[in-house]
Amino acid sequence: MPDPESTDSVDAIVDAWKRERPDLDFAPLQVLSRVWRLSRHLDRARRTSFGTSExxxxxxxxxxxxxxxxxxxxxxxxxxxxxxxxxxxxxxxxxxxxxxxxxxxxxxxxxxxxxxxxxxxxxxxxxxxxxxxxxxxxETQLLSGLSKPDQERLAGLLRKLSRDFG
The missing domain is CATH 1.10.10.10 (Winged helix-like DNA-binding domain superfamily/Winged helix DNA-binding domain)
Incomplete structure (x- = not known):
């Protein structure tokens, strides 16, 4: 169980699913639900950035x-x-x-x-x-909570995952 100080809403959702459906492995949701939520923040940030140029x-x-x-x-x-x-x-x-x-x-x-x-x-x-x-x-502001090495690791993991999609 993650430290309560480092949990987020995805942890609460996954914990509820684990309680209701203990027969399933919810590890994919731990990753992809966060990617999905981050994509919504990224989409908003991009729309704002592009909007400045109409x-x-x-x-x-x-x-x-x-x-x-x-x-x-x-x-x-x-x-x-x-x-x-x-x-x-x-x-x-x-x-x-x-x-x-x-x-x-x-x-x-x-x-x-x-x-x-x-x-x-x-x-x-x-x-x-x-x-x-x-x-x-x-996007620099969006990633400001991660160190440069963490950003590089994350980029590498996402690159590895995205290769499967072509």
Missing amino acids: LDSWEFDVLSALRRAGTPYQLSPKALLEETLVSSGTMTNRIDRLVSRGLVERRTSPNDGRGILVTMTADGLARVDRAIDELVIS
Whole structure:
């Protein structure tokens, strides 16, 4: 049993389940219920960070993929699909919406006149840079209760777990 000073609401939930269903091993809930709760805090923090740049989470996903591609901040729609893990229909809709907001442009590929490249505009670049600045500050605060070695251990464990999901 954990020290009462170091328990949280997940401990109380798991203890209640153990009492009601002693036939089950609730070890997965000890980990994944905390991951789930943390993901909700992270989602709120990210929405706030992106909101300072007037971006939705999905807009940040697309713009950050373009930003990480480096100058001239352009990718094919197929490459964006691979980076953001959405369907082609969803990506087409997202590109259309980003074009209408002036955050990206569609350009003909110089290598293939039929191909299209999605290119970030100066406004898109300014917004994604502002958003990543805010995100790093916010996520640093979220992890402030962990030492650097603890953060590295946690990152390693989560990396190991996430590899199973592809």
